[in-house]
Structures are given as structure tokens and as C-alpha cells.
Amino acid sequence: MARPNKEEKKAAIMHQALKLFSKEGFYTTTIPDIAKSIGMSVGNLYNYFKSKDILAKEIIKYISAYLGNELRKINEEDISSREKIHKIVTVYFRTAEEKPEMIEYFLRVYLANREVFKEGCEGMICVSDFVTEIMIFFEEGVKKGELRDQDFFSAFGLFMGYLGGMVFLYGEHVLPEALPYYIDDISNNIYQALKSDEN
Amino acid sequence: MARPNKEEKKAAIMHQALKLFSKEGFYTTTIPDIAKSIGMSVGNLYNYFKSKDILAKEIIKYISAYLGNELRKINEEDISSREKIHKIVTVYFRTAEEKPEMIEYFLRVYLANREVFKEGCEGMICVSDFVTEIMIFFEEGVKKGELRDQDFFSAFGLFMGYLGGMVFLYGEHVLPEALPYYIDDISNNIYQALKSDEN
Amino acid sequence: MARPNKEEKKAAIMHQALKLFSKEGFYTTTIPDIAKSIGMSVGNLYNYFKSKDILAKEIIKYISAYLGNELRKINEEDISSREKIHKIVTVYFRTAEEKPEMIEYFLRVYLANREVFKEGCEGMICVSDFVTEIMIFFEEGVKKGELRDQDFFSAFGLFMGYLGGMVFLYGEHVLPEALPYYIDDISNNIYQALKSDEN
Amino acid sequence: MARPNKEEKKAAIMHQALKLFSKEGFYTTTIPDIAKSIGMSVGNLYNYFKSKDILAKEIIKYISAYLGNELRKINEEDISSREKIHKIVTVYFRTAEEKPEMIEYFLRVYLANREVFKEGCEGMICVSDFVTEIMIFFEEGVKKGELRDQDFFSAFGLFMGYLGGMVFLYGEHVLPEALPYYIDDISNNIYQALKSDEN
DNA sequence: GATGAATGAGCTTTCATTCAT
DNA sequence: AATGAATGAAAGCTCATTCAT
Numbered sequence: 029m030a031r032p033n034k035e036e037k038k039a040a041i042m043h044q045a046l047k048l049f050s051k052e053g054f055y056t057t058t059i060p061d062i063a064k065s066i067g068m069s070v071g072n073l074y075n076y077f078k079s080k081d082i083l084a085k086e087i088i089k090y091i092s093a094y095l096g097n098e099l100r101k102i103n104e105e106d107i108s109s110r111e112k113i114h115k116i117v118t119v120y121f122r123t124a125e126e127k128p129e130m131i132e133y134f135l136r137v138y139l140a141n142r143e144v145f146k147e148g149c150e151g152m153i154c155v156s157d158f159v160t161e162i163m164i165f166f167e168e169g170v171k172k173g174e175l176r177d178q179d180f181f182s183a184f185g186l187f188m189g190y191l192g193g194m195v196f197l198y199g200e201h202v203l204p205e206a207l208p209y210y211i212d213d214i215s216n217n218i219y220q221a222l223k224s225d226e227n
Numbered sequence: 228m229a230r231p232n233k234e235e236k237k238a239a240i241m242h243q244a245l246k247l248f249s250k251e252g253f254y255t256t257t258i259p260d261i262a263k264s265i266g267m268s269v270g271n272l273y274n275y276f277k278s279k280d281i282l283a284k285e286i287i288k289y290i291s292a293y294l295g296n297e298l299r300k301i302n303e304e305d306i307s308s309r310e311k312i313h314k315i316v317t318v319y320f321r322t323a324e325e326k327p328e329m330i331e332y333f334l335r336v337y338l339a340n341r342e343v344f345k346e347g348c349e350g351m352i353c354v355s356d357f358v359t360e361i362m363i364f365f366e367e368g369v370k371k372g373e374l375r376d377q378d379f380f381s382a383f384g385l386f387m388g389y390l391g392g393m394v395f396l397y398g399e400h401v402l403p404e405a406l407p408y409y410i411d412d413i414s415n416n417i418y419q420a421l422k423s424d425e426n
Numbered sequence: 427m428a429r430p431n432k433e434e435k436k437a438a439i440m441h442q443a444l445k446l447f448s449k450e451g452f453y454t455t456t457i458p459d460i461a462k463s464i465g466m467s468v469g470n471l472y473n474y475f476k477s478k479d480i481l482a483k484e485i486i487k488y489i490s491a492y493l494g495n496e497l498r499k500i501n502e503e504d505i506s507s508r509e510k511i512h513k514i515v516t517v518y519f520r521t522a523e524e525k526p527e528m529i530e531y532f533l534r535v536y537l538a539n540r541e542v543f544k545e546g547c548e549g550m551i552c553v554s555d556f557v558t559e560i561m562i563f564f565e566e567g568v569k570k571g572e573l574r575d576q577d578f579f580s581a582f583g584l585f586m587g588y589l590g591g592m593v594f595l596y597g598e599h600v601l602p603e604a605l606p607y608y609i610d611d612i613s614n615n616i617y618q619a620l621k622s623d624e625n
Numbered sequence: 626m627a628r629p630n631k632e633e634k635k636a637a638i639m640h641q642a643l644k645l646f647s648k649e650g651f652y653t654t655t656i657p658d659i660a661k662s663i664g665m666s667v668g669n670l671y672n673y674f675k676s677k678d679i680l681a682k683e684i685i686k687y688i689s690a691y692l693g694n695e696l697r698k699i700n701e702e703d704i705s706s707r708e709k710i711h712k713i714v715t716v717y718f719r720t721a722e723e724k725p726e727m728i729e730y731f732l733r734v735y736l737a738n739r740e741v742f743k744e745g746c747e748g749m750i751c752v753s754d755f756v757t758e759i760m761i762f763f764e765e766g767v768k769k770g771e772l773r774d775q776d777f778f779s780a781f782g783l784f785m786g787y788l789g790g791m792v793f794l795y796g797e798h799v800l801p802e803a804l805p806y807y808i809d810d811i812s813n814n815i816y817q818a819l820k821s822d823e824n
Numbered sequence: 825g826a827t828g829a830a831t832g833a834g835c836t837t838t839c840a841t842t843c844a845t
Numbered sequence: 846a847a848t849g850a851a852t853g854a855a856a857g858c859t860c861a862t863t864c865a866t
């Protein structure tokens with residue numbers, strides 16, 4: 029088996045840091061914690077990421093690219109907006125269950141620690157891959173006459189806030205059921221909120 | 228003018244800590260920062276709150292009580308669920324504009340720093356005042372036949388996630404308009420999602 | 427005996443840091459070294475000086491003030507420039523023997539670690555007390571016709587470089603005799619170099 | 626063009642290290658900095674110099690040899706001591722302007738970081754080439770009756786301290802004129818201080 | 825000779841908390 | 846109640862040096 033190259037090591041660090049940051053919090057996870065979790069020395073970790081902040085920013089970009097890619101696949105399918113909503117909710121919840129650290133990172137690290145992401149992630153540029161796909165979904169639905177032509181942010185906030193809120197409740201263990209249980213209800217709620225009056 | 232009594236001092240500390248925690252973050256705000264901002268010594272601050280964590284927990288309870296009280300007033304009014312939704316959104320956004328630190332604290336301190344609130348705020352007991360009023364609103368709407376009888380958490384997540392998401396976008400300065408601009412759209416979206424099929 | 431007040435503690439820290447910096451070097455002396463040498467905790471030391479650099483700057487200002495004051499006394503005496511030169515050399519060498527750390531600090535810490543003093547000690551403002559007195563000595567000597575009216579820096583460099591060089595050699599243990607042995611020679615050399623042609 | 630041999634590589638390393646140490650300081654220049662500045666790997670640099678300290682010591686020996694050689698040429702000329710002084714000052718200042726790193730290294734690295742040169746450069750053995758030439762100049766001047774027969778160190782300190790002091794002031798940008806401007810004044814001052822009484 | 829990833833001790837600095845006054 | 850000096854563990858980060866390739 030080949031020795032892991034530089035890119036693989038970077039990925040391994042990001043993977044572990046993602047897990048620890050999302051589980052333990054950004055400030056309560058130390059660089060030694062991360063290094064130890066991958067059996068690497070502290071000094072060497074700094075050969076891959078120049079600072080803790082930079083590591084955090086690379087991670088959110090990675091997550092955004094990952095989720096954006098999932099959404100892009102859905103956007104490219106030739107199905108109705110209603111079905112797309114259902115698929116998006118499903119993908120989001122599946123991710124939350126299979127890779128909970130990704131969604132948790134988004135909610136608890138990225139959204140919460142503004143000071144860390146202030147420089148280098150202004151506006152939403154570190155999550156633009158993801159935001160862009162939501163935008164595409166929405167605008168195509170409007171163009172097709174399936175969705176009401178409302179303010180984009182009103183629609184975007186609904187999507188992101190709602191899904192994020194559910195995953196948060198899930199993480200808090202206050203939901204009596206697992207996430208898939210809620211997929212139909214939530215997809216329907218979102219569709220009712222966004223659909224054009226004609227439907 | 229009377230010397231402030233113990234309760235007033237506690238309130239002053241909580242008020243300043245709330246501002247600082249929400250603006251600067253929990254970990255980036257130090258106890259000396261808080262003490263200095265109210266012209267009090269660190270040692271004395273510890274006479275009122277035994278630890279930074281305890282202070283943080285008292286604050287979230289205070290916010291929950293405050294918002295819960297606002298919602299209770301709406302719940303007690305004799306108006307339709309649709310109107311109540313509009314009022315709730317309005318109150319939430321008004322708070323976000325007038326006392327942004329409250330909503331920011333909820334989103335950025337309470338939701339994000341699980342480790343701080345783990346002990347003492349299990350489940351949602353530190354925000355129960357607020358959650359309870361949402362529950363009352365929802366159940367009464369269902370009982371009156373105005374809202375669809377769906378899973379409570381599906382409805383709660385919609386409310387909280389949506390409103391929180393919008394305020395987050397507002398705080399990020401990515402919204403092209405001020406919050407009141409979105410009230411009608413959002414209230415309508417929520418209503419469409421929650422209303423019973425008969426309507 | 428009274429408990430040392432804040433100013434006394436600051437002085438004690440500066441005193442010890444001065445000794446250690448001059449003896450061991452700025453970079454090879456650590457903050458824990460300094461703290462330990464005065465039986466103080468690291469954290470508390472930072473209550474008195476916000477950073478290692480700031481501490482270093484305060485020390486050079488203190489030395490400059492001390493030496494400037496010694497020179498001022500000589501300048502105020504009603505004696506010839508030749509006698510003043512002799513007294514200045516004597517004071518400088520006495521200081522180098524009694525408080526060697528002061529002169530060593532000047533030579534080895536202040537002059538050598540430009541990067542540390544760059545901000546806040548631009549030009550010679552952190553040693554102006556001292557430089558000013560040399561300037562006064564020189565200009566008065568010229569006015570009295572005892573010294574040649576040459577470029578100030580040519581004269582200043584002679585004084586400072588010469589004395590500094592001797593103390594450096596002394597510190598290196600390459601001088602076969604103690605410093606006082608050289609006072610007459612050096613004073614004479616300086617006088618010969620600076621005196622007006624009439625004398 | 627031939628591949629650079631071992632000696633040429635060593636020279637290249639010393640050249641770059643000299644520049645960096647004198648400009649940025651010994652402790653603030655890292656081995657990777659040096660390696661990068663010559664497009665060489667850190668590991669390979671260690672094939673040429675076993676440690677940072679050893680590199681520093683080789684450099685001072687090189688500088689001493691270079692300056693000593695310049696002085697030797699002057700010593701070999703058949704001119705008066707007065708003229709020799711003028712030439713020495715000229716050479717020193719020319720070096721300070723053309724290769725400022727050499728004189729800066731002497732003043733800021735060698736003289737200041739005793740701990741680095743303690744082992745291996747005891748006394749003045751790492752700068753003996755240079756010191757020896759000054760000694761020869763002085764003793765020949767005395768023998769010829771041109772210079773006063775005073776203590777060697779009193780004379781040496783004058784030379785070295787004075788010239789070093791001027792170059793230091795030059796490096797601090799406090800001199801209103803460039804170095805050549807001061808050559809005559811300073812040469813004259815030194816001559817006045819050293820000349821025999823008969824002249 | 826050449827590479828540069830890897831090590832890990834050690835640096836400066838911070839900060840929740842305590843406690844003598 | 847009130848003060849703020851004092852503590853000390855622990856953080857993020859650096860860097861001379863080594864060594865497998």
C-alpha cells in the first residue's frame with residue numbers, strides 16, 4: 029500500500045478536525061487533540077494548515093462543495109419541483125444521519141463562530157457552492173411555473189432554517205423519532221409554502 | 228436614589244454579558260471583559276454568578292422567559308391562527324432589530340456551544356417557556372381546525388428554523404432588505420405550510 | 427514592612443528582566459525565567475507588562491533616564507570640557523562595573539535586536555534622555571570655545587562607540603586590566619579628538 | 626558550466642545566511658528561511674553546516690578574514706599612519722555601504738549574541754584576522770614615532786567602537802548625511818587621539 | 825548529495841477562578 | 846459586598862534538527 033501523499037494527509041486532517049470541531053466545539057477542540065486523533069505531531073499538522081482558523085475555513089468550503097454537489101445532481105434530474113424538494117430533504121437528512129458531523133459543523137461551527145470566519149468567508153463565499161444550487165432549484169421552479177415568484181431569501185431561509193432546525197433538534201435528542209420519519213411532513217410543508225397558487 | 232440591590236446587580240451583569248457573549252462570542256468574551264463593562268471587579272462578579280457557564284445558562288433562561296412572555300400575550304388574543312403567525316413573526320423580527328443580542332444569543336451562543344449548556348439545560352428545559360408557547364399556539368390552532376394536525380416537531384422546526392435562519396442571514400448582512408420587509412412573505416409561507424387542508 | 431505596591435513590583439520585574447536579558451540575551455531569556463527569578467507566576471507578570479517586547483522597551487527607557495540623569499549632573503557642574511569628559515568616562519565605566527547589566531543591555535539587547543524596538547522606539551526616542559545630555563555637553567563645550575565645532579554625530583559616535591566598545595571588550599574578558607585603568611587614556615583620547623585647535 | 630562543488634555551495638549558504646541574519650536577526654531567521662532563499666532543502670543545508678550556531682561562527686570568521694585582508698593591503702602600503710587611518714575609515718565605511726550585511730553582522734549578530742559564539746569563539750579568536758591587522762597598524766605607527774605609545778586596547782576600542790558606532794547610527798537612519806560625508810572628520814578625530822605628541 | 829515530512833520540546837500569551845485584604 | 850493581584854494549567858504556534866526515501 030502506498031504511503032499517503034500530501035493531499036491524502038490534508039484530507040485526513042480535515043476529516044478528523046471536522047469530527048472533533050462539530051462534536052466538541054471549535055474552541056474546546058485543541059490542535060493537540062486533532063493531532064493526537066490522527067497519530068500525527070502538532071508541528072507536522074502545521075505543515076498542512078497554517079492555523080486553526082484556516083483549517084476551519086477549509087473545512088466549511090469542503091462541506092459546501094460536498095452538499096452543493098449532492099444538490100446539483102438533484103437539480104439536473106428531470107423531475108418536478110415537488111419531487112426535488114423531497115429529494116433535497118432526503119439528502120440533507122441522510123447526510124445528517126450518515127455524516128452528522130457535516131451538518132453539525134455547518135450549524136455549530138460555521139454559523140456560530142462568526143469571528144473565526146470573518147476574514148476569508150465574507151458574505152457567504154465559503155458556502156457559495158451550496159447556496160448556488162438552492163438558488164438554481166428555486167429559480168428553475170419559478171420559471172417552470174411550479175413555484176411562486178417570491179423573494180429568494182424568504183425561500184432560502186425557509187429551506188435552510190427549517191432543515192437546520194430539524195437537524196439541531198435531532199442532535200439535541202429531543203425528536204421522538206429518527207429524521208427519516210419527518211421527511212414527508214417537512215417536504216410537504218416546504219412545498220405548500222413555496223408552490224405557485226395555480227397548483 | 229436607592230443603592231441597587233442584589234437582584235438589580237445580577238440583572239445588570241446578565242444584561243452586559245448577554246450583549247458581549249452575543250456580539251463577541253462566548254469563548255472570546257472574558258470575565259474581566261464583562262466586569263469592566265459594568266465597572267465592577269471580577270471578584271465581585273463571582274459573588275453573583277459562581278461561574279461563566281452558570282452565567283450563560285441564566286441568560287438563556289431569561290431570554291426564553293422574555294420571548295415566552297411575548298408569545299403568551301399573542302396566544303391569549305382572540306384572533307385566527309393566521310393572524311397569530313403574523314404577530315409571532317413580527318414580534319420575533321422586532322426583537323431581532325431592537326434587541327438583536329437576544330436572538331443572536333439564542334442562535335450563536337445557546338445553540339452552538341452545546342458543551343456549555345450540557346449540564347443543567349438538558350433537552351430544552353432552559354428554553355421551555357418559549358417552546359411551550361409555540362406548542363400552545365400550535366395545539367390550539369389544530370383544535371380550532373385552522374392548522375393541520377401534523378407532528379409537533381415538524382411544525383416547531385419550521386417555525387424556529389425559519390425565523391432563526393432569517394435572522395442569521397440578517398446578521399450576516401446578506402439580506403438586501405431589512406427584516407420587516409419579509410414579514411408578509413414569511414408569515415404566508417408558514418401559514419401555507421401549517422394550515423389545514425379545509426382552508 | 428509594607429507590602430510592595432504596584433510600582434515597586436513593576437520595578438522588581440524590570441530589574442530582574444534587565445539582568446537576565448543582558449546576561450542571557452533577549453531571545454534566550456523566557457518569560458517563565460523572569461517570573462521564576464522573582465518568585466512570581468507567569469500570569470501575574472503579564473498583569474504588569476502586556477508583552478515581552480513592551481517590557482524590553484520600558485527597560486531601555488529606564489536605563490536611558492538613569493544614565494541621562496548621571497550625565498545631567500555632570501553637565502550642571504562648572505568645570506572645563508576636559509574635566510567633563512573625564513567625569514563622563516568615569517561615570518560610564520563605574521556603571522559598567524557596578525551595574526554591568528545596564529550597559530550590557532544597551533549594547534546587546536537594545537542595539538542588537540532592532541526588530542524588538544522597531545515599533546515604539548523609532549529613531550532614538552527611547553534613549554533620548556541620554557542622547558540629549560551628550561548633545562548638551564558637546565554644544566556647551568563648543569560655545570565655550572573648548573571644543574571644535576564639528577558635526578555632532580561625528581562627536582557623538584566617538585563618545586558612544588568608544589565607550590561602548592571598551593565595555594564590550596571588558597565583557598568579553600579580553601581586557602588585561604579593569605576598566606578604571608583605561609579612564610585616563612580614553613578621556614585623553616576623546617579630548618584630543620574633540621578639543622578646539624586653540625587649546 | 627560546472628556543477629557547483631562543495632565549497633561553492635557552502636559559500637552560497639554563508640552568503641545568504643549572512644544577509645538574513647544581519648537583516649532579520651539571528652533568532653528571527655530560521656533555517657528554512659535560509660534554505661528557501663537559496664532554493665535548497667533544509668535537510669541538505671545540514672549536510673554543509675551541522676547546526677545553526679556553527680553556521681553563524683563560520684560566517685563571522687569569513688567576515689573577519691575579509692576585513693582583515695582589506696586592512697592588510699593598507700598596512701602593506703608605504704604611507705603615513707595618518708593616511709592609513711584615513712584609508713581604514715574609508716574601507717570600513719565603503720564596506721558598510723556596499724556590503725552593509727558584513728558590518729551589521731559584526732555589530733548585531735556577533736557582538737550581541739554572546740551565547741551563540743561562546744563555545745568556539747572564546748576571546749576574539751573568531752575575529753583575530755581583523756584584530757591582528759589593527760594591532761599591526763598600531764604597533765608600526767608607534768615604532769615609526771607617528772603614534773603615541775599607549776595601551777593597545779585603548780586604541781583598539783577607539784577604532785572599533787567609533788567606526789561601529791557610526792555605522793550603527795547610519796543603520797538607524799539617524800545620520801543626516803551618508804557615511805562618506807563623515808570620513809574626514811572621523812579620520813581626523815582618530816588621528817588626533819592617537820598621534821604622538823611630537824606631531 | 826538531496827528532499828521535505830516529521831518530531832516535540834518549548835515559546836509567548838490567555839483566562840477562569842481564588843482569596844487576602 | 847467589594848477589590849484586583851495572583852495563580853497555573855493550557856492554549857496556539859514555532860523551529861532546530863532528524864531521517865526515511
